[in-house]
Amino acid sequence: MRDVALAPAVTPPLTGGLADSVFHRAERDPTLPVLARRADTATGWEEVTALEVRDEVVDLAKGLIAAGLSPGHRVALMARTRYEWTVFSHALWAVGAEIVPIHPSSSREQVEWILRDADCVAVVVEDEQGVMTVGTVCTRLPRLRHVWQLDAGALRELAERGARVPYTTVESLRRIVLPDSTAAIVYTSGTSGRPMGCALSHRGLAYPCDTVLAGWIHTAAPPGRQPSVLAFLPFSHVYGIMIMLVCVRGGVLMAHEPEMTEAALASALTTFRPTYLYGVPSVFEKLYKNFLRAAEQAGRGALFERAAQTAREFAAAEERRRLGRGAGPGLELRLQHALYERTVYRRLRAALGGRAVRGTSGGSSLSREMCLFYEGIGVFVHDGYGLTESAGGITMQPLGREKSGTVGLPLPGTEVRVADDGEILVRGPSVFQGYIGDEAATRAALRGGWLATGDIGRLDAEGYLTITGRKKDIIVTSGGKSVAPAPLEERLRIHPLVHQAVVIGDDRPCVGALITLDPEFLAHWRAVLALQGDVQNREAREENALREEIARAVASANSAVSRAESIRVYRVLHEPFDRDNGLLTPSMKLRRDAIVRHHAAEIEAMYQARPQARRGPREPADWEEPDDVFR
Template structure:
């Protein structure tokens, strides 16, 4: 099987832009809660903003931007964490027919300088003074910007005030002129190598993505008769995070914002907001599982948790076989073992998500099969998908009720996925972008070559096997795909990240980082807390533990592909240092450059 297509669920839009849904919902359901605002006092309820008020605030901002000189086709930077104002400003710009240029809030001066120049940005909105200084320093001529507005100084209220004299009809006339094929977003790739490219994403691309998900998967977001509620915490500068916000607005779902993805801040927000559905990345599910495991071991219930994990996986595997038509489903013994741990383990896992989530989406990178099975058994079905910025987020997804863990599902309705002769994944469909800014589209007959390699299982589910450019060729001529080894090692509770190296080298080696919370927990369990201050690289017992993990991973590959040496790094790879993308994928070349001396030392031995 080399190509799989799925027919459309929704027809492509023939008129209008993304902002139309704001005005339509306000006209038909004016009192429907559209936004939820985080309470200012602990324990207080979240405040809601109705669809009518949301429309009024979008309209007021659009009038203010128009008064400040923003016109259709102008490109405006939004540089902020995930906040309600980001969503309001995006819809205000789309109302005018302007184009949103998202910039990650932690971007450097050089990165911002590239975006400003490459996109020909006319204005910018930032979150705080530090970002304002970054934009000013990056701009070739700060005085040429129409405006540099700052959220923490109340720029949204200021813009609304300045637009008070602008007639509403003038804004509505501009909204009516927006066409589906017009550019909505220029989203710069957060690729693992090379300079960022501006992906030109149209109103039609985002509409096709979100409307397809609403039509095919919307019933999973909440029980029948209940309004879905979603806590958006992924970066809105990332196409996946932007898709979440637009899906909520188009679907009439209650949308809340959380600016930080760190578990220490995210988990309390989930507990207080209690969403009905979750959009996340594998990192979040991994951290929740690891934390549950550590809590159980710390309380002396590690054996019980492991039995509960095994029972959840067995139950989920049996359900998966039944859905595929290859098995009868969970038998009496499997159901009994599973039920034993419902209150003691599974209910507590669901409580971490707020208690109401029964389904979730994972994107950004493939979710481990074992992790998907565990959460399914614990009562939260995680629908894994696959996509890129160039495909407006997802281009494959798990079919409702027919999840195949370890795969990224089947093509999204309206899309076709092909496996080229060299194993590369090619895609075509309504969500594929218009091309890169300033470059020819680069699409052969509508096909986008993703750079990822993969295969189909017998039922047309896609399995991602790696990146073409990540293949390592040793000096002995052996081709090694690092993904299998890296994923296996990251499964070890002590290992946070792993980078396999060996291009043009005599053998394969690895850089490992240690999860500091897991390390402290492991030392307490093993009675070695006296060495808690010692560097991981100098801890002989830790090195022996990780050597066993490396040996186990090596059993999955041939000797020529196996890891012969490794080094434990003193700190983890982070997004702030530019070593990981916002979706927690390694920037391989950046890591290799940062730790070039360490890699050289591995081979000098």
Template sequence: MREFSLPALYEVPADGNLTDLIRRNAAQHPDVAVVGRKVDGQWQDVSATQFLAEVRAAAKGLIASGVQPGDRVGLMSRTRYEWTLLDFAIWSAGAITVPVYETSSAEQIQWILSDSGAVACVVETTGHETSVESIRDSLPALKNLWRIEGGDAIKQLTTAGADVSDALVDERSSLANADSPATIVYTSGTTGRPKGCVLSHRSFFAECGNAVARLKPIFGTGEASILLFLPEAHVFGRLVEIAAVLAPIKLGHVGDIKTLTDELASFRPTLVLGVPRVFEKVFNAARAKAQADGKGKIFDKAVDTAIAYSQALDTASGPSLGLRIKHKIFDRLVFSKLRAVLGGRATHAISGGAPLGARLGHFYRGIGFTVLEGYGLTESCAATTFNPWDRQKIGTVGQPMPGTVVRIADDGEVLLHGDHLFTEYWNNPAATAEALSDGWFHTGDVGTLDEDGYLTITGRKKEILVTAGGKNVAPAVIEDRIRAHALVAECMVVGDGRPFVGALVTIDEEFLPRWLAEHGKPAGTTAAELREDPDLLAAIQEAVDDGNAAVSRAESVRKFRILPSQFTEDSGHVTPSLKLKRNVVAKDFAADIEAIYQR
């Protein structure tokens, strides 16, 4: 058993709650822009004073509509300004926010709103409203439903609360203490019904306060800003929201990931927080464009230079003179253009949700855009470890959050302890008792700690495969390497009880048209029509070969099968946070798995 901890850098308030942050900002930085809001295609600054006023007005409307202290209020929307506004308004009314993914089905919505006992819900679109109305008979506690788009929820709440006094809002805002529930986040779960993870105000204070303190040079003040494009229904998105308010630095919102490149260029954040797939797509798109423009060889040389430069930074002597000269040349030709795609001002990004991979980590650091990997779960209020800005170890998920402890159990499981942890699963004492033992949260993940306390995640306890030859295989290692290929959307390793390891692979439908054009294939050809195409098979074999380079021969993928379509949330094969539902995939594609092992 091994464990590591770092002293806390932020003192969690003995009392008080997250609404204190917006009152503090208005008092100490009244004219500072704390939010950037998109209006008629243009970014407009919202000052700390204005934001507080809008939050209070919406909170008055909730109070006037009958929301009581401790009530749960559902919030179903894409990431947008109103999400953050309503989150703080719900807390200011003394209530608890219950996020619902905007992609959720009626059945999922019904479970979350009924299990939490939500008395009200704010949705974004007419479609969302229709979904909630279709199940309203099964939600006896739900009294109010507001819609943002077309229904103007904020205006309705402001009008409804016109007669509510400031004193009553102040009273409601002060009712919750640090240990009161702030939110119930339903874990998307790869099996069974989602569990309601109760996170307190203390959890967010400990999480965001220590993160901002440890990363202060890149959070900064004044002109610093973050563009939030992660779902705010996901705990990582909430970390970004609250950390920005706590710092404080300006927060912008992007609801459609398809417009991300344009929004990065117009908002120009100084810090980016995302998931590996975003950084993979930026890299793959840049490489594909270079190849299409006849500059593929130059781009590949630039990539090799960036990686070599980053790797040399970890040596005692640093980059050689020749490497520094090459790096300077490619910075002008390639790297500066890539940084411009990411907004042009950011020097750092924080990545979580899945491993980024050492090669891509070195590439980004080599171009002057350092991606700091972290690790966490809903139960740990997002990040529980992350790479410090000044002592990064690429390939690891960093050191424990200051004020927390990471322990590796005898069987390799990662255990966590600290104020940032959840308090319970809502209405589920049995699951709570199973996950929390003597103050330690059992993550279900397997990992190692090095001598400096840097954590490396090697897999999931329940996802470890054991081949017929008795070899234990952690799927994540090779899956992440294969998935990094531009053509690969998703990869799932199989082989439990089988003679060798195989893989199911799906094709990235966004990248496929470009690949078709480059290889002389008819436009519009689908992945289903290309499953046995020699050129596509060869391309995927390259991805598999790269993945195999990271593992032993006994763990390597011997055969793979290309599937006719991508795994999506609508197909039921991934969760809203894009985690594979392995049991569902295995069931639905049982015939393809059997085909891998046919002689």
């Protein structure tokens, strides 16, 4: 059993609740812009100062008091990532209430379950659709007293309702909020079974944020510039909440982009121009594929490929230098990198807004190759690690000793241990208070003060943590081989045509995979292919070429594992896994059990479709080369 911990960070002890940071910032830096939202101006953004945010929070808090809210009441927030979410959450914390985030795309059944399980007295929705969803279940929720709609002017109406409530009432309630009071009930992603509500305290949510601010905030922007972040991932997930709190508590200018479309994000990046990026692996992978597609459309695909490889080689050499394992990039590599800096890299950074210097990926593992690419082009993007039950952050890359392919070292004050079976155990101030209404599940997760994360990983000789998968996702083939799907899936997604991948194989003779294609890159790829041959045999040529490309992706993934762990059969699906068909969680995680059920017929056909060399049952030894099956 390996155990790693760093000394606690030098951070001021928390004496109150999360809302205090809004009030303290307004006192210290009243004119500092802290929030931004879309506006009809030349720059496209309206900045809001610390004092203006404080006043909005106070006015809203007074309205909540007038509406009958009191400490301990739970209020659900069911909206996209928008300005009002930040204001509403801090107003609720100011009166001692607890927030219950719900993703706005949640089904009626999911909404009813969370509202009932959390015993919510009110819910904030975004639009008429949200009102209709809650309206269909509210008769079965006797405790639910209020439904506030943001697009119908809920903030304005509540502020008017609370106009006669004295400011001192808000101050009195805010000052009795204790650090160990519950601040939020955040539900797990529900990748298998019903989501469970994790009770997170003000201290638990604040600790990883304040630790990151103490050790890393000075790297989040060029010298002399205020750090800025574009928030677009759902605040209904703990990752989004942590980003929001880091910004509010650290005086980082945070813009809100509710639209998750590629066009909206591209526009937000180039107009708001954040200095720090964050996202999940699929976001950074998609950006990379967009870079490649744009280069190929401009006739510079080969140039981009050479530049990308140089970026990775340069970053790998720099990594060896900072870890004391080499002298760094040689003269030839430095010259190549300098050439591509002038011709390629600065244009890539311009597409990200031109000011980003660093970034963090979370939610699942970002491949080492992708980390090295971004570092090589001048935007240091590396993995961190956390989960809902730990209020977000557990690890971070140590400055000056970053190691791609790992999630870094434990945050100061947090302990990480890897059990004999490979499960990651965590202990520290951010560990949750328990699952509401489920003492048995809480006892199972908290073992002697250690949180059993359910993740599988390893600690290297220097204490860096690598995540290899989820304990419950481990595949056991009929031959008894245990296979972690995550590393194979990461390598599959590196190929520009691959959008998603799910590795399967429980009780099967070999490992298989379900693959979806990136629609934008597929359209581009087909257009390029059409220019390279005759029209008469176009369809057959496309089919054969696509088979070859996916076969290359599978071969590349298989090169990282043993033969027994490699993918032997796969199927390419026409439709992606998404939230609409219930195969993705709101935090963009795969619902593996649901995917296997949804595609049961395709999976069965995939394993049966391979020609048999002889009659009788098929043995694992019969599966030699990968066999592709296109739907």
